[in-house]
Amino acid sequence: MRCVFLFLCLWGGAAAAQAPVQAPKILAFGDSLSAAYGIQASQGWVALLQQRLRQEGYPHVVVNASISGETSAGGLARLPAALGQHRPAIVLLELGANDGLRALPVKAMRGNLERMLQLSRDAGARPVLFEMRIPANYGPAYGESFTRSFTELGQATKTPVVPFFLMPIALDPANFQDDGIHPSAAAQPKLLEAVWPTLKPLLGRPR
Template sequence: MEEDMDKVIRVIGEIRHKRRRLLLAAAATLTMLGGMQPAQAAAPALLVLGDSLSAEYGITRGTGWVTLLQDRLRQERFDYNVVNASISGETTIGGKTRLPDLLSRHKPAIVVVELGANDALRGLPLQTTESNLRQIVSSAQKAGAGVLLVGMRIPPNYGQDYTEKFFSLYPKLAGEYKVRLVPFFLDKVMARQDWFQPDRIHPTAEAQPALLETVWPQLKPMLKRNADR
């Protein structure tokens, strides 16, 4: 009888010991979980699809307006990851060709389209430029991105009619696709000849803040802070 009682006492003791270990393990798990921060979603991408004017042509890397844009976003607490997909010499056909892969890889919330100047400087047919820009804008919109179209002017090398029709492409497309528009990218730098490189085409590093200030008023209303997403 005494042996049976000893066994019962031992069993009860083992049960209590196991229960204590389970409670301690559970408490440790809860403590660990309580200290963990919820994973933050990756910042949405802001894709800049441009030419040499956005690709830091002829200036020190890290001084272009797109880099300044990333700095401005941080300063104003807009959490976006700027992806600069600009290439010197890029045309609208090049941008149209590259865009599907860029949309697939980066899934941008916003696409800034700064293309067309090289088409016009080469005298390419305006119908081709317009068609390419249409496909760029519509592809970005179908991917769920907001679009900012950046317009350009060119010298009348191919006649005044060509120059005027080229310039009018941008507001025309912006109206049709209901996207925001920067009418003329170089608007704030044209009066400062000292802000141009010797080729008289590409702005210097000193001009880059002015380029950002030209884009910013149209871009800022498109941005959302984390709490608004």
């Protein structure tokens, strides 16, 4: 019996040692800007992020759960299921633009984003918040309140904030599709470059 017991212990230890280590996941949770609207999914900045991670030796797997037209309220409704399904280590929260384009109350948007940040942390993930901006024709009062909410929320919750990642392409119409709103395929690498400095410190050392 003692030999059998020792064999089972050794076999169990060997099996545990051979069990594959699950790669940490990055959940991209946004709207059309992250969903590769109007272009092939493989051309979008989220897909390019996966390529960058592999090239630089990071083990992370990127899951893109972004939906075109998504609002902060819609995202809040979807996030618990996404967190439960994917169990991400990092959540890239790129929402709010559609709230602004619909002139929805800033207070409600901020509350939705704050709740999503907390849900991410409760699930063991490190959230990253993306700053959003809206066109000037919505008026200075609403526009300033809208943009300021992201910075204030990041500070209040000690969450890393990606500065408005369309800024590097915003002044050149050639960077956009025919609708003048969504970035072209050629502009996607610039979006990734805008995200990378905020994300990289959260990744740890490459393998």
